Amino acid sequence: MAKQSMIKGASKPIPEPVLRRLPVYYQYLRKLNLESPREYISCAKIAEDLNNLAIQVRKDMEFTGAQGRPKVGYRVTELLKAIEIFLGWDNTTEAYLVGAGNLGFALLGYQGFKDYGLNIIAAFDSSADKIGREVYGKKILPVKKLPDMIRRTGIKIGILTAPASCAQELADAMLGAGIKAIWNFAPVKISVPAGIIVQHENLASSLAVLSKRLALLLAER
Amino acid sequence: MAKQSMIKGASKPIPEPVLRRLPVYYQYLRKLNLESPREYISCAKIAEDLNNLAIQVRKDMEFTGAQGRPKVGYRVTELLKAIEIFLGWDNTTEAYLVGAGNLGFALLGYQGFKDYGLNIIAAFDSSADKIGREVYGKKILPVKKLPDMIRRTGIKIGILTAPASCAQELADAMLGAGIKAIWNFAPVKISVPAGIIVQHENLASSLAVLSKRLALLLAER
Numbered sequence: 001m002a003k004q005s006m007i008k009g010a011s012k013p014i015p016e017p018v019l020r021r022l023p024v025y026y027q028y029l030r031k032l033n034l035e036s037p038r039e040y041i042s043c044a045k046i047a048e049d050l051n052n053l054a055i056q057v058r059k060d061m062e063f064t065g066a067q068g069r070p071k072v073g074y075r076v077t078e079l080l081k082a083i084e085i086f087l088g089w090d091n092t093t094e095a096y097l098v099g100a101g102n103l104g105f106a107l108l109g110y111q112g113f114k115d116y117g118l119n120i121i122a123a124f125d126s127s128a129d130k131i132g133r134e135v136y137g138k139k140i141l142p143v144k145k146l147p148d149m150i151r152r153t154g155i156k157i158g159i160l161t162a163p164a165s166c167a168q169e170l171a172d173a174m175l176g177a178g179i180k181a182i183w184n185f186a187p188v189k190i191s192v193p194a195g196i197i198v199q200h201e202n203l204a205s206s207l208a209v210l211s212k213r214l215a216l217l218l219a220e221r
Numbered sequence: 222m223a224k225q226s227m228i229k230g231a232s233k234p235i236p237e238p239v240l241r242r243l244p245v246y247y248q249y250l251r252k253l254n255l256e257s258p259r260e261y262i263s264c265a266k267i268a269e270d271l272n273n274l275a276i277q278v279r280k281d282m283e284f285t286g287a288q289g290r291p292k293v294g295y296r297v298t299e300l301l302k303a304i305e306i307f308l309g310w311d312n313t314t315e316a317y318l319v320g321a322g323n324l325g326f327a328l329l330g331y332q333g334f335k336d337y338g339l340n341i342i343a344a345f346d347s348s349a350d351k352i353g354r355e356v357y358g359k360k361i362l363p364v365k366k367l368p369d370m371i372r373r374t375g376i377k378i379g380i381l382t383a384p385a386s387c388a389q390e391l392a393d394a395m396l397g398a399g400i401k402a403i404w405n406f407a408p409v410k411i412s413v414p415a416g417i418i419v420q421h422e423n424l425a426s427s428l429a430v431l432s433k434r435l436a437l438l439l440a441e442r
Contacts, residue, residue: 019433023425028410087429088436102327109323112408116425117432156435181435183427187333188252189245189271197438199431204244204337206404208308210420211338212240214377214402215309217418
C-alpha cells in the first residue's frame with residue numbers, strides 16, 4: 001500500500017504504474033526477440049499485443065528516453081537497452097535473503113532476477129538443518145552472522161521471507177547494520193524509520209482483488 | 222498491469238486500490254485484537270498506525286457498509302466482520318494449484334489463505350517424484366487428471382505456479398475445463414479469452430519499483 005505513488009528525486013517524477021509497466025514491455029520484447037525477431041516495433045503493435053493503449057505505451061516509453069521513428073517505431077534492441085538502463089538493470093545490485101523457507105527457496109531459484117539486475121548472494125536462516133546447505137548455488141548462513149555480513153559487504157537490499165512472528169526483529173537487525181531497502185514477503189507489515197524503503201508483497205491484497213472480481217463475474221450470469 | 226482499475230458489477234464500482242487496502246486494515250485489526258485488544262477504534266488511530274490519511278480510511282470503510290459512531294469510531298469486531306463479508310472471506314472458495322515447485326510449496330503452506338477464505342484443495346504436477354506426495358496436508362496429483370478434476374468439482378480458481386515454458390498450455394487446459402480465474406505466478410504473461418479473470422503477480426514489476434526508489438534514495442545523499 002504505497003501512500004505515495006510518484007517516485008520522486010529524478011528530473012521528472014516517475015509514476016509507480018509506469019515503473020510497473022516497463023518490466024512488462026521488457027519481458028514482452030525479450031519474448032518477441034526469441035520467438036519472432038523483428039527490427040522495429042510500433043507502440044500500436046505493443047499496445048495491441050499487451051491489451052493496452054498505444055498512447056500509454058508511447059508515454060511510458062518517453063520516460064526511458066528511447067527514440068522512435070515516424071512510421072516504423074522503435075528499434076527493438078535500442079528499446080530493450082533503454083528500458084534496461086532506465087531501470088538500472090544494466091548494473092547488478094546485490095541482495096541478501098533472510099528466511100530460507102519454501103518461499104525463500106523459490107526466490108533463490110527464480111531465474112528472472114539475473115535479467116533484472118538483482119543478484120541474491122546468500123541466504124540466512126536460524127534453523128540448524130538449513131545452515132551450511134547450498135540452494136541454487138547460494139549458501140545458507142546462520143542468521144546471527146547477518147549484521148556482520150551486511151556491514152562487511154555494504155549490501156543495501158534485504159529480501160525478507162521469514163515468518164510473521166520474527167519479521168520485525170529481523171528487519172530491525174538488517175536496518176541496524178545498514179540495509180536501506182527491504183522487500184517484504186512476510187505476511188505482516190513492518191515498521192521502519194523515515195528514509196528507509198519497504199516494499200510489501202501482500203498476497204492477501206492480491207487475493208482480495210481476484211476473488212472480488214470472480215464473485216462479480218459469477219454474479220453477472 | 223490492470224488496464225481497468227475499477228472493479229465493476231457491484232452497485233457502486235470498487236476501485237482496485239480500495240480492495241488492496243482493505244486486507245491491510247483487516248490484518249492490522251486482527252493483530253491489534255491479539256496484542257492490545259480494544260472495543261472501539263477510530264479512523265484517525267488506524268490512519269496513524271498505518272501511515273495513511275484518516276479521510277481515506279473512512280472512505281475505504283464506507284465501501285464495506287461498516288457503521289462508525291461519532292467520537293468513538295467503529296466497534297473492532299463489527300469492522301472485522303464487515304470487511305470479511307465484503308471481501309467474501311466468510312465463504313470459503315476452493316482452488317487448485319498447478320505446478321508444485323518451491324513457489325507452489327510455499328503457497329500450499331501459506332497459513333494466511335485460510336483466514337482469507339481460500340482453500341487450496343490439491344496441487345498438480347507432472348513430475349513422477351512429486352505425484353502422490355502430501356504437502357501441508359494437500360495431495361499432489363498428476364497434471365493429466367487436472368481437467369477431469371476441475372469438471373468434477375466445479376472449482377473456479379486456478380493458481381498457476383508452473384515454469385514460464387508450460388504456463389500457457391496449463392492455463393488453456395484449466396480454462397477448457399471450466400476455470401474462470403487464474404492467479405498467475407508464472408513469470409510470463411498468459412493469453413485468455415474475454416470474460417476470464419487473470420491476476421498476474423509480476424516480481425519484475427515490484428523489483429523495478431523497489432530498485433528505482435533505492436537508486437534515487439542513494440543518489441540524494
